[in-house]
Amino acid sequence: MAGEAAKIAWNGSEPVAAIADAVWPGVQMGSGQGGSAADSGPTGEPWINANGWSIELARARAPRKTIWLVSKPKGNRQNIVIENAYLLAVADAAAGGARWLASLDEQLTEDLAARKEAAIGRWQKLAAALRYFEERRSWADSRPRAVVAVISTFSGANEFMSTEFLNLAARRNLLCSPLLASQAATADFKPLRAIVCVDEEAPPDALRRKLEAFVKAGGALVAPAWAKEFSAGGKPLSSPVPGYDVWRLGSGRVAVPTAPWEDPYSVAADAHSLISHREDPFLLFNGASLMATYLTRNGGGGDLLELVRYTAESQGQGVSVLVRRNYSSVKMTTLEKPEGVDIRQTKVRDGVELGLPAFGVFAALEARL
């Protein structure tokens, strides 16, 4: 989204905004070994290309616009069976509340024109997936259950660190809501448990005072060196992460790196540990190839957990989720079984665990309170 974002008229009157350089979703394959080897992320994990974070940011910039993703298939450089590639493109966009602007590869286009049976079958699966999400458009009005906000201008010198933070936080299932620095002073911090300020420059005085009040009321703040001003009157604490000064302020705490941030992967990992996984609204097991979106349904009454799989097929072990709320019922729908199945809840110490049946590219857990 770098560069393109600056060209989009987020405040324009058009009802839609298009992210023109969305990534084609999937596990990124390297050029070695005939393009069959997965590229690694900073920890050696396969690198997943996903658009969830950029959709979130676009929705923060233009909350009333419908977001469309424009991305084109990249042939055999994606580790995704071709039948599922388009389903993934649809699910990747829809799980974030956006829409994918259908763009077919040349071969499929030609085969459809020639009315080849296999191509028509693929098109029908794609159409069914689009229909699945269209029938559930109300999901797009749901609110993220994130308890962490990331404040930045998300532009200029701050763009790289802030957008990479969002990208890498999403890979960790650290649910974050991007909050534009220009809107933060008037934003509602009540639902938040932690705030990460990514930009090196200090925010305006009004926002600093609001952040201080947030911490004193029990919130956690992770911020660059400028936040040392909050140490006055604070009580030093032992940092759970080397390389940070941490202190208690009121009922909350502030963490400041002892050296300027450089690597967004480390910043995301550090922030997650400083905030603590204790604040994670859910834990996902055997889901290394999955990305999750956890939402509260508009009007209350329940939550929605969407899971998108970015690899070709399930990895063998069953996927399970620990959620920290008790629900009266949980139903799982998938592209293969849109009618859904009821999911048994197993009570555990910190919530309930949900063992999920096998699914393909996408699963949605509709949970009622």
Place this chain on the structure above:
Amino acid sequence: MPHCITRRTWLAGAGALAGSLALPKRMFSAEAPAAAVAVASCQTYGPELAPTLEKMFDQLGGLGRIVKGKTVAVKVNLTGLPIERLGFLPNGLTHWTNPAVIEATVHLMGKAGARRIRILESPWKSAEPIEEIMLQAGWEPRDFVHAAPLVEFENTNFLGYGKQYVRLVTPHGGHVFRAFDLNHSYQDCDVFVSIAKLKEHRTAGVTLSMKNCFGITPCTIYGDGAGEKEPGLLPRGGRGILHSGSRQPSASVPSENDPKSPRDAGYRVPAIVSDLVAARPIHLAIIDGIRTQTGGETPGGRSIPVAPGVLIASTNCVCADAVGMAAMGFDPMADRGKAPFERSDSTLRLAEELGVGTRDLSRIEVLGTPITQVRFDFRNPVRAPDPS
């Protein structure tokens, strides 16, 4: 990177290095010490667990004589990613040390007068705090904190809270490494405890109290992506280079004794593990075999959940592992070519050669439940029922 080497450590290492030139390694086998091993049948992680452990420790002479007034480092087994499970089962029922075993042991150590207890692990590819790794698995680290007066955690996969790595020398020169550079917590302790899982291992045959210590090596030095000249700041991968020998650890630490030695993981991993437990002696080995899995150290392949219902403890790690192997239905005298060492050397034999302990059951006194009563055949296993 400067290293912290005490005079005592240096003298011991220098003597050992000189000795290794003069003496064939196998000469130490006959002298390898024997220690009693406590074995107990224990079917659940419920209320029976702590009394069972306490009785076992009493059989070994009491925990107080080992830990009273001491700083105790406890290496637990949290191998793989915290989000990886065998089916829907919590990790503590399959491939991780069960949290109840850790909590009960910590509690008993506190009760026996341990001054400080430090829970250690080097989680895969991660520099995250151990507490955060536990939370990701659905554990509650406060349970351990509340189990004894002073409980701390440290991720030993990197420098951590230390100012420098510490160098521990392998007696008799070691099979692969004559010394290791490790996180400070492995030296800043009076007592070192390995709390392992009763498991098979795809590379090393079995993973018991000794193999658990493969994970004391920091990946900033011994891992994929380790710094070439100096240790990296953060772990960037697993311990692939220890498996494959594809490169040497960071140049600032002792390299392999013989870089032309076999690059076969089946030779290297058991040899390195035996070097590690010689360099960092284990004062108390505890093996959790109440519930575990077959088929390997992490979920996958032919792994199934099993419930051998056994706990093993000893002040000698080789003796503990020998009894552990016997409890798994294996012959502790087995070596390459015989189960479970179809593709590897025996860590037990290699550690025995370094004089760490004997694997000869005829020299080991078994206290408590006889092995025959707890033997569980890992190669012909009965699947454990799902926990209620």
